[in-house]
Amino acid sequence: MSIYAIIFYLLGAVIVAATALAITRRNLMHAIVYLVLSFIGTALLFFLLGAPFLAVLEVVIYAGAIMVLFLFIVMMLEIKPEERTLGPWLRQWAPALALSGICLMIMVGFLFLNAGGPGPLLLVTASPLAFGRFLFQKYWLGVEIASFLLFVALVGALYLGRDNSTTGG
């Protein structure tokens, strides 16, 4: 086993453990901290697989911005852990279980299709410049659609958060 493989399995174990803890903690603050750990682990995994740009974006956007907003809201609202009851429990878990089942099936399918194919990934690094060119030349339409969606969401948030007393509405 090369040193990269050892790091890979260590990181994988950390990510799985942190994610498992994140979805089982009753205390929301602890769940958020474990999720942040899991994001940082994922970022390191990206880095190991030769995508430093994605790795850093993972930390900046998910760990540094989105989870901070979660933290902020939990701090302001002080949500108490809920009682365990069967009805909502099933309703919450059924879609999650169905989705993860589908993902698992697809992944196993890929593994079978690719059995005997190239095993470990090549040791290459995508430079930010190459990544940017590839993204904006090949997938410019996807980028534009995503940015348009975000823009619509921004306008929607502005509309919902508007102070209605001044407009008389």
Next chain:
Amino acid sequence: MSLWVAGIIILIVKLLLVLVALLLFAAYLIYVERRLLGFFQLRLGPNRAGPWGLLQPIADAVKLLTKEDLSPTGADRVIFLYAPVVVAAAAILIFAVVPFAPGWTFRGQPIPGVITDLNVGLLYVYALSSLAVYSVALGGWSSNSKYSLLGAIRGAAQMISYELSLGLSLVPIVMMAKSFSLVDIVNAQARCPFILLQPVACIIFFISSVAEMKRIPFDIPEAEHELIAGYHTEYSGMRFGLFFLGEYVTMVTLGALVAVFFLGGWRGPWLPPLLWFLIKVAAVSFVIIWIRGTLGRLRYDQLMHLGWKLLVPVALINIIVTGGVMLAWGYKV
């Protein structure tokens, strides 16, 4: 094999030297700040420990290390104990990508003047500075105290707001240097430091970083007369010391980043590069202390207005103008 071992030894020696230099610089920055604030306010400042009070940082460190390590009742113990570590670690880790010299050669082997030249160095700086929010938010929340909680909420809101203009102000720099690497950014300033080409970006970056550090005039999260000390009210001993250390290491790092992004890094005439780098870092730190000695504290609404309604739009316009000028001058990727 011997080359490989030598490489590791050189790396470890370099890491130790940079770490010790960084911590010493930060410790003496506290002393310099207290002395300078004293002079600004027509008093002497600390001058008892050693000649001119030069041993004061060591005395402070010994005092903090030997104090009792308290944690309040009702506190979330684990988060409370580890929150201060995050801020100090993030501040120290940022320095890993800062180039402090052009590099040397040792027996024909080049030794770069930087710990690691990441090709996403600038984003790495941004990522780590955004992680520092966690120590403020979690430290304040876990203390189980109203002052701390209010300080933490203010701190988190302020840091999220100013991260945006911090990131946007650096986009023109990346466009002009054509790279995220801090070494490339310094090399792109061989002819002209970026402060002359991008004065607006420099001002926005400086203001946003002072706000990220939560120093006067942006110290609302720890406003003494309302919140005692904000998010670190309940901390004592070396855990308080870690918050303090993190703040001053961040100040050194900010000085280094302003030097790298806008003042040409280690470049300069006559003097050796390392000395130029230290002079620039010290100069930026001096300006930050000077501001603390001069200005008052902003109100909360003024803080948010400045961030969202002035700095972010100006940074966006700066990006567009820079892009337009570069296109007009026939820019090729």
